[in-house]
Amino acid sequence: MGLEMIDLFAGCGGMTAGFVAAGYRPVLAVEWDLHAAATYAANFGAGHVRWADIAAVEVAPRADVIIGGPPCQGFSNLGSRDVEDPRNQLWKQYLRFVREVKPAAFVIENVDRFLTSSEFGLLQAETRRSGLLAGYRLSAGLLLAADFGVPQRRKRAFVIGSRVGAIPLPGRTHEQWHGVRSVLSGLPERPARTTLPTSFVEFFGEKVPGRFKSADLHLGRNPTPLSLARYRSVPPGGGRFDVPEHLLPRCWREKKTGTTDVMGRMRWDDPSLTIRTEFYKPEKGRYLHPQWHRPITHQEAARLQGFPETFEWCGTKIEIARQIGNAVPPMLAEAIGNHVRSALTGESIEPTCRLC
Structure with missing residues (x-):
């Protein structure tokens, strides 16, 4: 029925x-x-x-x-x-x-x-x-x-x-939870691009960026040497308290307590924590890839949310991230x-x- x-x-x-x-x-x-x-x-x-x-x-x-x-x-x-x-x-x-x-x-x-x-x-x-x-x-x-x-x-x-x-x-x-390995394994360590392809489609009489395939969303960032050093210092399951003091920003050095999820790294065999709208910023939560020294990509976040690879996306990088995190x-x-x-x-x- x-x-x-x-x-x-x-x-x-x-x-x-x-x-x-x-x-x-x-x-x-x-x-x-x-x-x-x-x-x-x-x-x-x-x-x-x-x-x-x-x-x-x-x-x-x-x-x-x-x-x-x-x-x-x-x-x-x-x-x-x-x-x-x-x-x-x-x-x-x-x-x-x-x-x-x-x-x-x-x-x-x-x-x-x-x-x-x-x-x-x-x-x-x-x-x-x-x-x-x-x-x-x-x-x-x-x-x-x-x-x-x-x-x-x-x-x-x-x-x-x-x-x-x-x-x-x-x-x-x-009864058994799936770890992030179930959806993240096999994707390239280094995303080939940092921006979405130049492509537009019309909906409701308006031109918007899109349609983007899942693979288009495997987007990297250009971290500073300092950010990269912080990423490298965080072990699987770790967070900002694992970052050496000389690499910490002043606000973290002066606050010795608080959430451990900031600058956190996932574990391969555990589920991720909640994927929010700024998952591409490690300073916002446990969004470091379980193995590679980078935050998860838009494609990886969509997979962690359970979207099929056939799903198509419209919008800018920030708008698509918001769509993924709010879904x-x-x-x-x-x-x-x-x-x-x-x-x-x-x-x-x-x-x-x-x-x-």
């Missing part, structure tokens, strides 16, 4: 990629960022994509499921029912789609602290008889991407709302999509693994 879905705040389409792999058909995607919307359109078709402020998009298609990750800021003011309040506008719009489309289920993704916030409490309150989510039952919790075949210890909050009885979050599909890992989304589909249709769906 095929199910139709709407993706709100769709980004580059990580969540859609997983749900499509689980057998869903996207009928509408809404994304305000041009380059992210272009990447989505390059992979799933432009016909159902709306590059627009979500408030300007009319709810038209029916759908079985709505997915998306509205920003958590501002939801605390939802109770005011002030449609013009910019702090709650995005949440208002997400709930507007749910209220008007009346999908059998919806899925919300957010940062892990969302579940302990006042915003989440207000979301639960909207399921009361007079609320915007009347008739829906919610299940919520934290899911770790590594438990679903993704070589990354990325923890995120998920909420599943259902009109057909509560749908609990899925249980882990993988829901497709393999995690696929597991959620299969779980929801099974609950809605009664189908028995065996989990799959692309890396096994």
Whole structure:
């Protein structure tokens, strides 16, 4: 049984990629960022994509499921029912789609602290008889991407709302975690280029950089001799506290405590930590390659997120990095999509693994 879905705040389409792999058909995607919307359109078709402020998009298609990750800021003011309040506008719009489309289920993704916030409490309150989510039952919790075949210890909050009885979050599909070796091995030590190819494509009447293949994203940097010396001093699993004092910047020398992830190096046989939007900067986290003396490349970050090699990208280096870091890992989304589909249709769906 095929199910139709709407993706709100769709980004580059990580969540859609997983749900499509689980057998869903996207009928509408809404994304305000041009380059992210272009990447989505390059992979799933432009016909159902709306590059627009979500408030300007009319709810038209029916759908079985709505997915998306509205920003958590501002939801605390939802109770005011002030449609013009910019702090709650995005949440208002997400709930507007749910209220008007009346999908059998919806899925919300957010940062892990969302579940302990006042915003989440207000979301639960909207399921009361007079609320915007009347008739829906919610299940919520934290899911770790590594438990679903993704070589990354990325923890995120998920909420599943259902009109057909509560749908609990899925249980882990993988007892054994995959290390970064499963996706990083075999790529060249030295990327051949530091810039994207000169290429443009048109989407929504606008010219944007793209379409770029996965191999186009294996981009290097030009570190200074000092940066390279720092990289070389960090062992597998190590971080800034392994860097000799004479190589440290003043701010690190004067701060003897704090996170160990800064200037951190991955281990081949462990999952990475969370891939964020500035993964190409070792000073931002544990982003040094497990073997080579360089940060991971855009292609490697996309692999750690679980994007297939066939995925195409639009935008500048910085914009594509932001798309990669903000995405829901497709393999995690696929597991959620299969779980929801099974609950809605009664189908028995065996989990799959692309890396096994």
